Structures are given as C-alpha cells and as structure tokens.
Amino acid sequence: MTILRTRIIPALLLRNQSLVKTVRFSQFTYVGDPCNTVRIFNELEVDELLFLDITATRDGRTPNLKVLADIANECFMPLGYGGGISSLDHAKSVFDIGFEKVAINSCALENPVLISTIAQQYGSQALIVSIDVKTSFWGKQTVRSIGGRRNGRHGYDPVTWAKEVEQRGAGEILLTSIDREGTWAGFDLELVKCVTDAVSIPVVAHGGAGSVEHIGQVVKLAHASAVALGSMVVFQKKGMGVLVSFPDSRNLEEVLA
Amino acid sequence: MLQTRDINQVELQICTRCIYDERVPSIHFEAEGVCNYCRQVESLIEQYGTGQPKGEALFAGILEDIRRAGHGKRYDCIVGVSGGTDSSYLAHLSKEWGLRPLAVHYDNTWNSAIATMNIHRVLRGLDVDLYTHVVANKEADDIFRAFFLSGVAEIEAATDLGYAYLLRKVAAKYSIKHVLEGHSFVEEGITPLGRNYFDGRYIQAIHQQFGRGRIDTYPLMTFSRFLKSALLGQVKFIRPLWYLKYSKEEAKAYLAEKFDWRYYGGHHLENRMTAFYHSVYLPQKFGSDMRNNTLAARVRNGTLSRARAWAEYNTPPLIEEELVSLFKKRLDLSDEQYENVMHAPPKNWTDYPTYKKRFERLRPLFHMLAKANLVPMSFYLKYCFPAEAPA
Amino acid sequence: MISIVNYGMGNLGSMLIMFKRIGVKARIESDPELLRSSEKLVLPGVGAFDAAMHRIGNVPGLREVLEYKALTERVPVLGVCLGMQLLTRSSEEGELPGLGWIPGSTTRFPRQDGLKVPHMGWNVAQPCTLSPLTAYVGVEPRYYFVHSYCVHVNDPAHSLMRTHYGLDFDSAIGRENIFGVQFHPEKSHRFGMQILKNFAAL
Numbered sequence: 001m002t003i004l005r006t007r008i009i010p011a012l013l014l015r016n017q018s019l020v021k022t023v024r025f026s027q028f029t030y031v032g033d034p035c036n037t038v039r040i041f042n043e044l045e046v047d048e049l050l051f052l053d054i055t056a057t058r059d060g061r062t063p064n065l066k067v068l069a070d071i072a073n074e075c076f077m078p079l080g081y082g083g084g085i086s087s088l089d090h091a092k093s094v095f096d097i098g099f100e101k102v103a104i105n106s107c108a109l110e111n112p113v114l115i116s117t118i119a120q121q122y123g124s125q126a127l128i129v130s131i132d133v134k135t136s137f138w139g140k141q142t143v144r145s146i147g148g149r150r151n152g153r154h155g156y157d158p159v160t161w162a163k164e165v166e167q168r169g170a171g172e173i174l175l176t177s178i179d180r181e182g183t184w185a186g187f188d189l190e191l192v193k194c195v196t197d198a199v200s201i202p203v204v205a206h207g208g209a210g211s212v213e214h215i216g217q218v219v220k221l222a223h224a225s226a227v228a229l230g231s232m233v234v235f236q237k238k239g240m241g242v243l244v245s246f247p248d249s250r251n252l253e254e255v256l257a
Numbered sequence: 258m259l260q261t262r263d264i265n266q267v268e269l270q271i272c273t274r275c276i277y278d279e280r281v282p283s284i285h286f287e288a289e290g291v292c293n294y295c296r297q298v299e300s301l302i303e304q305y306g307t308g309q310p311k312g313e314a315l316f317a318g319i320l321e322d323i324r325r326a327g328h329g330k331r332y333d334c335i336v337g338v339s340g341g342t343d344s345s346y347l348a349h350l351s352k353e354w355g356l357r358p359l360a361v362h363y364d365n366t367w368n369s370a371i372a373t374m375n376i377h378r379v380l381r382g383l384d385v386d387l388y389t390h391v392v393a394n395k396e397a398d399d400i401f402r403a404f405f406l407s408g409v410a411e412i413e414a415a416t417d418l419g420y421a422y423l424l425r426k427v428a429a430k431y432s433i434k435h436v437l438e439g440h441s442f443v444e445e446g447i448t449p450l451g452r453n454y455f456d457g458r459y460i461q462a463i464h465q466q467f468g469r470g471r472i473d474t475y476p477l478m479t480f481s482r483f484l485k486s487a488l489l490g491q492v493k494f495i496r497p498l499w500y501l502k503y504s505k506e507e508a509k510a511y512l513a514e515k516f517d518w519r520y521y522g523g524h525h526l527e528n529r530m531t532a533f534y535h536s537v538y539l540p541q542k543f544g545s546d547m548r549n550n551t552l553a554a555r556v557r558n559g560t561l562s563r564a565r566a567w568a569e570y571n572t573p574p575l576i577e578e579e580l581v582s583l584f585k586k587r588l589d590l591s592d593e594q595y596e597n598v599m600h601a602p603p604k605n606w607t608d609y610p611t612y613k614k615r616f617e618r619l620r621p622l623f624h625m626l627a628k629a630n631l632v633p634m635s636f637y638l639k640y641c642f643p644a645e646a647p648a
Numbered sequence: 649m650i651s652i653v654n655y656g657m658g659n660l661g662s663m664l665i666m667f668k669r670i671g672v673k674a675r676i677e678s679d680p681e682l683l684r685s686s687e688k689l690v691l692p693g694v695g696a697f698d699a700a701m702h703r704i705g706n707v708p709g710l711r712e713v714l715e716y717k718a719l720t721e722r723v724p725v726l727g728v729c730l731g732m733q734l735l736t737r738s739s740e741e742g743e744l745p746g747l748g749w750i751p752g753s754t755t756r757f758p759r760q761d762g763l764k765v766p767h768m769g770w771n772v773a774q775p776c777t778l779s780p781l782t783a784y785v786g787v788e789p790r791y792y793f794v795h796s797y798c799v800h801v802n803d804p805a806h807s808l809m810r811t812h813y814g815l816d817f818d819s820a821i822g823r824e825n826i827f828g829v830q831f832h833p834e835k836s837h838r839f840g841m842q843i844l845k846n847f848a849a850l
Binding site (some may be wrong): 043 | 362365368376379386389395586587628
C-alpha cells in the first residue's frame, strides 16, 4: 500500500485583507499581513497552504481577487482558497490567479450541484468541500454553515453529508471541528474517524491541533490523510503571542512514522 | 552623499577618534578634534563602568532588585525581542542570570522571514514565553503612508513609539517591574536626535493630516499615558549591555551555533520597513546614512579601524531586490506618487506639532525619572535638551 | 527568451513567477508566429489529454510551430504535468494521439487497495539517468504531484527520474532536446527551482 507523506497544511484565516485567528470561529486576533506571512512559509518550505475567509459568505462577500493574486505571486507551493465561492465563475477566477484548489462550504450546502459542476470542469483534485461540525446543546454533532452560525441542510450529520459530497465529485474533504478550533486541545478523533471510515477520498483534519502528538494521533488513530494547522502555526504557544512558525520536520517524522 | 572612500582624501572635518563628520546633527569638535559624541560615550562608560568591575557590581545590584521585585510572579522581567543580534543575545543572558523573562515583540507586519525564524528558534531553545502585539496590517500601512507623504524622515516613528509603549503595557499587565533592553552604546553609539524624533503627538498629527483610516490596533502613547506609566507603573528600563562587556561578533557566533540563529546582513535589516528606511529612504531623500552609528561605535571600541569604517560607510548600501516595489505596493503608491515624494524637499519634525517643548520644560522631572531608570537615560539626553534642526 | 506556450490550459502565471524569481527571462505566448522566435519552450498543461490535444490542433499553425521547434530546430522543450503526457504517443485518458516525440504511453494508475487516485501530494523523484535536467537536485528530491495518469517510456534511457506510487513510473523523461516532468516544478519550492534553473541553462 502506497501512502504519501502526510500533508501538514497551515490553514490561514483571511478577513478583510488581514490574517486573523479565531477560537471556535469567534474572538478574532490579528496575525499579520497575508503576503508577508506567506513569505515566511515559503522560507520554511511548507508543503501546501490553505487560505480561508470564514466570514465571506456570512458577510455576502465574494473572493478578494487582489489579495489572492498578491498571495499567489509569493508562493512556490500548492495553494488552496475557500470563502464566498458560490459559482463556477468564482472558482475560475481563483484558479486563473494561480491557486491549485478551491474550497466550498456554505454554498455547497445551499446548492450541492455546484460540487459536480466545479469537479467536472476542473477535476476532483481541484475541489475541496469544507465541512464545519459543531456539537449542539443536546450533544448532537451537526454540519454548520455560514461561518458556523447556521445549521446546514436539514441539520445534516457529518457522515451523511461527507458521503454525498464524495459522490458528487469532491476530491477532498476539509473537516473542521468548530468546538475544537483554536483550543489546542487536540482533534476530535471520533468525528474524524467516522468520516474517514465512510469515504475513500482524502480527509483533512482541522481544528484543535496543539502539539505534534495530536498530529500523530489524528493520522494514525483516526486515519486522516492530511492535517490542517491553525493556532499552532501562528502562535508561539497556547495563550502566548503571535509568531509564525511550523513544526520541526524531525518531530513530525517521529510521530508520523 | 557618499564621499571618497579614502579617509585621508576627504575634505570634511572628521572626528579623530571615530568617523562622525561635520554633517552629523549637533556635532562639535573639541580638544584634539574629538567629537562630542565620543566624549559622551566616554562619560557613559565612566558613569556605568561598562565592562569593568564597577559596571559588573552595579549590574549585580540591579539583578538583585529584579529577582526581589519578581518574587512570586510568573515573570520577573521583560526582554524586548526583534530577531536581531542584541535582543536575541539578551534573551539568552537573562536565562543565564537565572531570571524568568517574558519576551515581548511588536509586529508591524513587515518582519522578514529571518527575523521570525530567529525569534522562534531562540525562544524555543531557551524555553521563553513570547507576548506579541500585531498591529492590523492595513492600519500599520496607513500610518507608514501618512509619514511618507508628510515628507519627514521618521517613517519608523510609529514603530519605535509603539514598541516603547507596548513594553510598558505588558509590564503593567503582568506586574513586571523591569524591562531589559539590548541596546549597547559601545557597539551602536548614541543616535544623535537629528532626524530621529518620535512622540505621540507627532504621530497623531501626521496621521490626522495624511492618513486615511482610523487608529484602532496601534498602541499610541500620548504624553499622559507616558507620564502615567513612568510615575505610577514604576517600570524600570535597564540596559545590561551598558554595564557589561559585550561583543556583537561573539554574540552572533554564539547564537548561530546554539540556536541556528541567522544573520540578516546589516543592522536592523530584519524588518523590511526598517530596511527601506535605512538603505533607501534616508540616503536617497535626506542624504543621511545612519550606518555611521554602528561603524563609529566599532571604531571607538577598537573592533574596526577608522580607515576601513570610513570606506565601508562610503560604499553604497546593499538593497534587497524588489524592496522598493514591495514598499509601493503595500502602501498603495503609484510610481509617480513615490517619485514625487522622494524628490520633494525634506520636511522636519519641527514643522509638525510635537511634545518637544514640553519635554524640555519638564527636564528636571525627566532627569529624576532617568536617574531612577523609570525612563531611559537616552530619552532624557536626547529629548530634554534643545536640539538643532538638521541642515 | 523562454516561451511558456499558452494554448488555453494550465497555470502559466505561477511558472512565470518562478522563472522570474530565479532570474530567467520568460514570457507567456499564444501566438504561433511569436513562438517561432523562442529559444526554449515550456509546454504546460492541466486537465484532460484529449482536450489539450484538441486545442493544440485547433490553433492554426500551433502544432506546426511546436513540431518545427522541437524536431527540426531542436530547441530545448520542457513538458510539465499534462504537458509531459502529451509528449508520449497516446493516453488511456483519451482517444487522440499525443505528440509522440518520446516513445511511450500514458496509462491510468492501477486500481489498488488503499491507493488513492489522483496521486496528489509531495513525493520523491529519484534521478535514474544522468542528465543536465537533473543536475544538483540532491538526495531524495521531492516535488508536488497531482495527476491520475502516469507515463511509461519505451526506452529506459529516456527515463530521467522515477517515482513510486502504487507502482514505479517515469516522473521525468528526456530525449535529446525534449524533456518532460510529471510534477509541478513551479509548486515545488527550491526543488522545482533547481529543475527550471537546469532547463534554463541548457
């Protein structure tokens, strides 16, 4: 069985031309200038970058192409972008700028046909469907949309929706635990495993990474194909200051071996 | 303006001890052709006992104070870090001295990757916590742009002041009474005030006149905030390298070996705005080149010959490719706007509202505060005396 | 001047930016007449085999110029990703024949348990034949791959780098002045930069 190196992907949140970081999708903290931060990741030779604008659809905005073009001009690794993409045209404009992948979330829930439309035109490998999951007051995990604020279609459960998006042509799933996001408490291993067991396309686990050990866990125990890091790459430590960095490759190799 | 690189052929008067020449603001030449800045350094060495038993004893006393004041607290001192040599080495020293430092960094979003990686590696290696304040990139750029359009030299004023205020704020937040700064007058010299002015009123005035947005995330230190912090905050600013022996070259070597720290090719070039300021803006628009500060200091402390320092000073500075286009792009300046500003006659801080007169009037108060280390001594020396406007 | 051939498929901007970063003059060109004067050509490609061959065939004079430059004038040519697959004789992905400049074919990755297709991510490409294209790549160079079909050349001497994913396939090929890389050098950091530098130096 051939498995590629697990991809460890910094997931950077964009808001109004600045990079920010959130906790459970709220409490925005300034992290820096997108291009300047990208330069740092270039130097660190990270494998891939993902930019997400989590308030775009909520605020009724479409992708800010100027910022994305500036970012694309700095990067020598694959780039993905999600936020406010609701049509094939939006996707096209993002690809034309130089991004390899687009991610859709609320718009996919609203209009699932968009998944197959983009996949057919650009190939599944260019399309990530982003699934945000939150545990409701009653303890049930449901898919959320619009930056975490609303319940997705019919209060969908993550596994059902994941299977549907795979069937419609998504190349990858970005699975985000809203409850764990920004907490450094570790991934929601059960949630990730349920989804990875149900689909055969790669699942990128997102939300909760606080240490390389967590990364090892979500890959080995929950079978995530890739891991997206948020707080870990923009803060020095939990509760401490902003500092862009990336886990040491030797430490990563150890936990992923 | 670059002169001939041969120090013996130059027609300007140059200090016989260092390489400051007659163009340096507020310079005068005393006995034996030695400049007042050299005398100032001599007097500071005498006062602080730099690198001698007197200095070590003075500093040992200060260390005691720090430990005592920090007892029972999470951190007993703050170390400002930038990724550069002095601050990185100071972080290391603070651990050697058995202190429990909190590193503080002010991020104006123009850091080079080297600076960020250096901070990361050194602090990780030392296991020191970091506090950062990041100014929203658009806001930081608006302030830079305002300064650029205003025609004055101090494009970094907001960064310098923001950093100074941040140190005070973090000290207050964590009840820390001592801030360690990595400045070394022996390695760097004392910058003449000249075109290097910053205070809260100055920044506000320029931003009001030339800025486009609001000030939200930028930490603005107004006069009252400054005084309040100095009098009530009781935070002491200590510069260990004023008391102790320090060699920048040795520091660099140590940091590289121990932490894989990298040098970025020039004093202060770890931040791209600073790089623009020192290698493009000052030389091209103001004919001013502050490399002489570090070079003169090295001549004084014997690590560089006068002739070689002068030659280096008169060699064009290394400019990172695309630095200027990055500058224009981020600050939303057309080529035309940029050229217009660069060629317009320089303005001076004296053309805009500042607190300068107030600082001068309150000299006795600031003298007292400086003696008690509640404001930096260098602040007192530069701001509380009348200054000549540069030529 | 290196021309990156624009026939409507592929991400040309990124390629141009990397050339710029390494200090090599390059431009994006769609006009066959202007392609005629290029010193070297880069043939990019992202998408489906037939769609690409179709487009190349449809632009008046394009196929002729490409063949002239590659086979008659013999300037260095670099096919990237789908562009490399086009250099072969055929692909299982489509019906149309490829350019056929390097004998070989493009086939789908085998269905294998646990083998996720497309091959997407960073993988090692090991140089297996001495070539100026792979100079200084270092030990275990890795590159970014994203493809569902892979190339097997007929003559082992034309295989410059091999990669393992389910099976061994040719990740870089070359025959005289014609070269191809399956991975995306413009998305592979310094590893990709080395390949482009080598190509530019030919």
